[in-house]
Amino acid sequence: MSGPRYSIFPADCLTDPRFKDVHLRVLAQIGTHTDNKGWCTVNQRKLGEACGKTRETINRAIRDLCEMGYLSKRDQLTKAQGRTISQYRVLMDRPDEPPDVADPVTPASQGVVTPEHHSPCDVATSQHNDLSSNDHPSLRSDSGARVCDDDLWDEYPHRPMDNRLAGTKAMAALSDAETHRLLIATKRMHQWHIEDSEARGVDPKAQLEFRMGMGRWIASGAWVDALTVPLKSDPVPPAANGLVVLASDHPDFIAVQRLRGKPVMVGNSGKATFRIEEIEQARQGISPLCKSNNQLKRA
Structure with a gap:
């Protein structure tokens, strides 16, 4: 079988949010035209023909790949000392993740709380x-x-x-x-x-x-x-004052509206504010009126 059978490139490019289709195509094509040391000497015009893209598009994609750290580029003169020829190599050695190291023993880790070891509450979950x-x-x-x-x-x-x-x-x-x-x-x-x-x-x-x-x-x-x-x-807990703001398409919004038996008025944001107790009742399908009657009967 003539021609390259495989193209190897780093797998983490597949989950890189910066990656586009043209980047993947160019990286794969370069991987199929490398010598024993991994360098590709195919010019951008031929790469464009193989990828179905213009030379200008290939040039931009190669520049992006170099900036992202997936390609290495070097220039060399022709035998006649004329214009340079660009060579590209796919970088397979990606930086290793830092190893997980156990936290050192400190006074704070042993239960001694001092001002310098104090950290503020998490604003996303704190009830203050x-x-x-x-x-x-x-x-x-x-x-x-x-x-x-x-x-x-x-x-x-x-x-x-x-x-x-x-x-x-x-x-x-x-x-x-x-x-x-x-x-x-x-x-x-x-x-x-x-x-x-x-x-x-x-x-x-x-x-x-x-x-x-x-x-x-x-x-x-x-x-x-x-x-x-x-x-x-x-x-995730409700806000400190026990109120919850929900969008009109949220399941809890719909449940509360069904429980009330009438449309819930929303603001300009398309949301409305509810008490957490009312949401819990709506999830259980308990009507506030029925709940009050049951309390009167028990009394």
Whole structure:
């Protein structure tokens, strides 16, 4: 069989949110035209013909790949000392993730709390948030410091051999405020995984192989759906004043509206504020009127 049979390139490019179709095509084509030392001397015009792209598009894609760290480029003169010929090589040695090292023993880790070891509460889950913010944490976008990726990694239900580097890269593309919403979405995703496994009557560990990798889950935007997925037990607490703000298409909003028996008025944002007790009653299908009558009967 003539011609190359295989093209090898680093697998983490498949979950890189910066990667586009043209980047993958160019990287694969370069991998099929390398010498024994890994260098490709095929010019950009031929690469463009193979990929079905113009030379200008190939040039931009190669520049992007070099900046991303997937390609190495070098120039050399022709035998007649004329214009340079560019050569490219796919970089297979990707940076290793830093090893997990146990935290050192400190006074704080032994239970001694000092001012220099004090850390503020997590603004995404603390029940001492500003009471002027009456919305549910899963729907808020305000935040403080950026969420650590260790917290996300510990919460997410990982499939076997999940790529942590891909998850870190995808998270890096989010703003500080979005990382707080992402942490809440991750906690709710973990709870949904457990409830979905229970509904199927299987061990949650056995269902991990069917879960999306963390990097793809974040990069694809699928994490946003976890903010409003209906759960039997919501791991995210309501605001400190016991109020929850819900969008009109949220399952709890619909349940409360059905319980009231009339349309719920919403603001310009398309959301309405409810007491957490009313939401719990709506989830159980308990009418406030029936509840009052039952209390009178018991009295």
